[in-house]
């Protein structure tokens with residue numbers, strides 16, 4: 001069962017209402033009935049998103065000296081055809097032909113099997129956690145015929161659990177088989193479903209008035225980064241390794257968007273493409289995290305056994321043991337965890353799940369998702385994949401432009417080899433259109449074979465080579481000789497390690513992690529954002545509408561703004577307690593009250609959101625306290641010690 005940070009059950013309905021009421025986000029086009037999977041962010045939502053993005057930029061782009069780019073979202077067909085998205089960027093959907101309803105096949109199988117396991121638990125008298133349901137799911141559940149309280153045999157229960165542990169690993173045909181095998185139907189009507197078909201998730205469009213340049217809204221920011229590789233390498237003075245980074249919108253026409261911000265059709269992504277030498281995937285800063293950062297892993301072999309047991313170890317151990325493929329990938333997994341910690345994600349609700357073989361793109365060598373636990377279950381919020389040399393290779397092949405690194409070797413490589421030298425003036429006329437094929441066949445002759453050929457020629461014999469479609473062909477004008485070769489430059493196509501962040505999913509998971517309800521005469525919701533992440537840092541409240549307070553409020557607000565700290569004034573006529581409570585819902589970490597004492601001596605009270613304790617000090621001192629905390633240069637406890645707790649009126653009641 002999902003819980004808040006105090007361990008109490010999380011009531012998602014109440015939280016959702018709070019987030020909409022306080023305008024963190026709201027469904028788009030609501031006046032027109034709304035479009036599922038599209039949301040607008042309001043002022044606190046924009047500020048929170050910006051805080052997360054700023055932290056990301058500092059943590060990755062600045063700290064790692066990455067090259068940030070901002071590429072276009074409109075992408076021509078050819079680019080996405082080459083990258084494989086046109087043919088493969090799809091999910092499996094199945095249709096109930098009677099009702100016309102469409103389901104995402106893997107989600108449907110998951111939902112039904114989970115519901116049956118729950119029904120089984122209930123039938124056996126075991127306690128079932130009361131999951132908070134979103135309105136949509138609740139409605140559906142009322143009509144669900146499939147979800148019954150029925151006991152399952154041990155064998156069936158085990159099979160369901162194993163299937164669920166591997167749910168991301170099935171392709172369309174396998175999902176179709178599961179639907180038939182487990183007699184899965186439209187949960188609401190019991191209607192039979194058609195077999196799953198692939199549905200491409202990209203939004204298609206055409207670029208320009210003549211509609212002859214088809215394109216798509218990008219489904220990820222990565223392709224733009226790959227296509228600027230040569231320019232970035234040059235910008236980086238040809239130095240490797242290096243990383244590019246990009247923050248921008250991506251678009252996916254999700255089959256059935258649900259779970260609020262977790263599955264939407266337009267979302268902000270922050271992606272890194274770290275280009276690395278395939279022969280040297282070490283990372284110079286790995287030592288900084290190897291022993292000090294421990295991660296909770298859910299490796300592939302555990303999932304293959306139908307289990308979800310977590311293995312906790314340092315990233316150093318995980319790489320040494322080969323569980324994580326290489327140092328660079330490991331370094332980024334650790335940095336992802338540190339980033340999530342910095343923004344306030346509950347460290348007990350993070351795990352790193354390794355992709356199953358089918359789930360991973362065929363070219364990827366290893367892939368891990370950072371998953372966050374929410375009331376919707378474990379949600380992938382960051383993907384981190386080693387994409388090998390795939391992307392650069394396919395784009396280079398398609399365009400004929402090389403996307404490689406040329407590196408001068410410190411010590412030139414010298415070696416001897418047998419070379420077959422054919423007289424081109426003979427080869428061309430002799431084989432005409434097949435000449436290239438013959439040349440390619442010669443290229444492939446192994447060294448031992450070449451040595452034998454040299455001996456045959458020396459003895460006056462003839463040599464032949466096997467060519468596809470031509471059989472053995474005799475080589476007339478040819479010599480085979482042993483030569484010394486020297487290589488001064490090494491060429492390679494870099495491999496790419498790609499951490500890919502969905503900012504919206506992180507945004508929502510963070511809110512669930514820091515949300516709690518303060519007990520008291522009235523239950524009050526609080527969002528305990530770390531001060532640096534909070535949408536607004538300070539709330540300024542005048543004690544009453546007394547006209548002496550107004551100029552002080554305006555002056556203080558300007559002073560705080562000049563110090564670079566965001567603040568809002570609440571001079572509404574409700575009680576101070578209510579105004580503070582409203583701001584606790586917005587997650588504002590500090591409140592300053594201007595009262596009659598302020599008129600006399602300029603001092604103000606500063607209240608901290610979570611503990612509700614206050615200090616009284618001069619305006620400059622109070623600003624210094626808040627700035628210190630925001631800049632990691634002091635704590636609230638230190639401020640309490642320095643100024644002493646102010647025992648003023650009970651403003652919170």
Ligand SMILES: Nc1ncnc2c1ncn2[C@@H]1O[C@H](COP(=O)(O)OP(=O)(O)OP(=O)(O)O)[C@@H](O)[C@H]1O
Pocket residue numbers: 252254261262263264265267269380381382383500501502503504505
């Ligand atoms: N529809 C979406 N809505 C919000 N965020 C998304 C969506 N799809 C992907 N993301 C985010 O982008 C990140 C990188 O995308 P990636 O292609 O790895 O996701 P994915 O594996 O397709 O996700 P899923 O399997 O959940 O659809 C994800 O970790 C997630 O945070």
